[in-house]
Amino acid sequence: MSDQTPLTASPRRRTAPDDRLIADLRALLGDRLSTSAAVREHHSRGETYLPPHPPDAVAFPETREEVQAIVTLCGRRDAPIVPFGAGTSLEGHVAALEGGVSIDLTRMNRILRVSPEDMDATVEAGVMHRQLNRHLRGTGLFFSVDPGADATIGGMAATRASGTTAVRYGTMRENVLGLTVVLADGRIIRTGGRARKSASGYDLTRLFVGSEGTLGVVTEVTVRLHGLPEAISAATCPFETIEGAVNSVITTIQLGIPVARIELLDEVQIDASNRYSGLDCPLAPTLFLEFHGASERNVTEQAEMVKEIAREHGGRDFRWAIDADERARLWKARHDAYFAALALRPGAVGVTTDVCVPISRLAECIAETKNDLASSFLTVPLVGHAGDGNFHLIYLVDPNTPAEMAEAKRLNERMVMRALAMGGTCTGEHGVGYGKIGYLEAEHGEALHVMRLLKQALDPRNLLNPGKMVRI
Numbered sequence: 407m408s409d410q411t412p413l414t415a416s417p418r419r420r421t422a423p424d425d426r427l428i429a430d431l432r433a434l435l436g437d438r439l440s441t442s443a444a445v446r447e448h449h450s451r452g453e454t455y456l457p458p459h460p461p462d463a464v465a466f467p468e469t470r471e472e473v474q475a476i477v478t479l480c481g482r483r484d485a486p487i488v489p490f491g492a493g494t495s496l497e498g499h500v501a502a503l504e505g506g507v508s509i510d511l512t513r514m515n516r517i518l519r520v521s522p523e524d525m526d527a528t529v530e531a532g533v534m535h536r537q538l539n540r541h542l543r544g545t546g547l548f549f550s551v552d553p554g555a556d557a558t559i560g561g562m563a564a565t566r567a568s569g570t571t572a573v574r575y576g577t578m579r580e581n582v583l584g585l586t587v588v589l590a591d592g593r594i595i596r597t598g599g600r601a602r603k604s605a606s607g608y609d610l611t612r613l614f615v616g617s618e619g620t621l622g623v624v625t626e627v628t629v630r631l632h633g634l635p636e637a638i639s640a641a642t643c644p645f646e647t648i649e650g651a652v653n654s655v656i657t658t659i660q661l662g663i664p665v666a667r668i669e670l671l672d673e674v675q676i677d678a679s680n681r682y683s684g685l686d687c688p689l690a691p692t693l694f695l696e697f698h699g700a701s702e703r704n705v706t707e708q709a710e711m712v713k714e715i716a717r718e719h720g721g722r723d724f725r726w727a728i729d730a731d732e733r734a735r736l737w738k739a740r741h742d743a744y745f746a747a748l749a750l751r752p753g754a755v756g757v758t759t760d761v762c763v764p765i766s767r768l769a770e771c772i773a774e775t776k777n778d779l780a781s782s783f784l785t786v787p788l789v790g791h792a793g794d795g796n797f798h799l800i801y802l803v804d805p806n807t808p809a810e811m812a813e814a815k816r817l818n819e820r821m822v823m824r825a826l827a828m829g830g831t832c833t834g835e836h837g838v839g840y841g842k843i844g845y846l847e848a849e850h851g852e853a854l855h856v857m858r859l860l861k862q863a864l865d866p867r868n869l870l871n872p873g874k875m876v877r878i
Contacts, residue, residue: 531560
């Protein structure tokens with residue numbers, strides 16, 4: 407396992423840049439094909455500690471037919487293809503490990519259709535999730551998946567993104583109804599549909615959601631929309647112990663209380679968020695909560711039940727965030743947790759990672775992980791989508807200090823293997839990329855062989871985002 411982890415990975419470039427391919431792409435796209443060092447560097451890494459790997463060129467298509475043409479041209483020249491959205495991924499998904507062409511889909515940013523009656527919408531892959539919600543103002547609907555960063559919906563589908571509201575509204579897996587995808591051979595297919603259920607054929611939509619650009623290039627996405635709640639309230643609650651906070655979450659979920667968000671920040675992250683975001687939370691493990699309902703009475707009842715549960719598990723000082731501005735400030739602080747953590751050690755790099763376990767094992771997994779961190783010399787804040795059994799660590803390291811990188815690697819491997827032993831997964835929402843590719847065999851066993859067969863069937867020459875998800 408250790409010799410396959412990303413800190414020692416050394417991917418190879420497949421071929422030297424192909425001048426004929428560049429000429430063909432320039433004839434197709436004109437100045438929407440770039441080979442400049444700055445543009446290539448921007449498309450080399452995403453938001454990650456992993457080393458950058460720039461493509462040979464970056465293409466900016468504006469239609470799915472242009473994507474089809476780019477893929478076809480790359481296929482003729484045996485050139486790797488790396489789809490690119492907003493570049494917010496955390497596990498090296500957009501690194502051009504073998505060179506080739508990065509297809510930047512951000513200019514495909516049209517909202518093609520909104521159907522308020524059916525509560526769905528179809529968008530091009532480059533539409534940002536906040537852009538879609540701005541467009542939906544006045545319809546009484548919203549798109550629920552919010553990964554924090556303002557990502558493209560195509561990228562969110564490709565990485566099976568999640569976020570703070572997934573405990574109630576689900577992840578991209580539950581909220582994508584259909585896709586338009588360009589395959590490695592240039593064919594365009596449509597998967598799924600707008601019907602709320604279907605028993606027809608293989609579920610290709612779920613195959614491509616989370617495939618990280620290794621099976622096809624997503625160009626359009628049909629998503630489920632949700633009705634805006636009539637009433638919203640939020641609260642924070644610090645706890646005497648992190649186990650008490652997690653056990654409150656477990657009880658809340660088991661009792662079926664429909665919380666919209668239930669986030670955990672440990673005392674290290676609370677200290678960071680207090681300083682960075684101007685919060686005044688006690689320095690203790692803390693839950694951030696949000697309740698959605700049909701009336702003020704409805705959300706008050708939910709909150710009072712959770713307050714009583716929290717009290718039984720050592721929760722204290724249950725604070726309400728009453729008005730919209732206060733709620734927005736609270737959730738902005740949660741979304742800014744990564745930047746707050748970095749500010750604890752200026753100049754450090756944040757090595758971010760996540761695991762997810764069955765919710766009944768969450769307290770145990772976090773407690774054992776915190777014991778590891780207590781004996782380490784690194785500063786490591788913890789945040790989590792506790793209602794999903796998903797939590798994240800941010801290792802603050804000097805990347806030029808081998809002892810610190812080795813310690814982050816050691817702690818991370820212990821956490822991942824612990825999660826797998828508990829029936830969990832090596833990543834709840836960050837995805838695989840090439841950062842976590844070394845853990846898939848331990849998690850999936852023989853099923854990994856089936857994944858390779860699917861990859862080889864759809865992309866026999868391994869042109870689509872090579873080096874990610876599965877090794878060929």
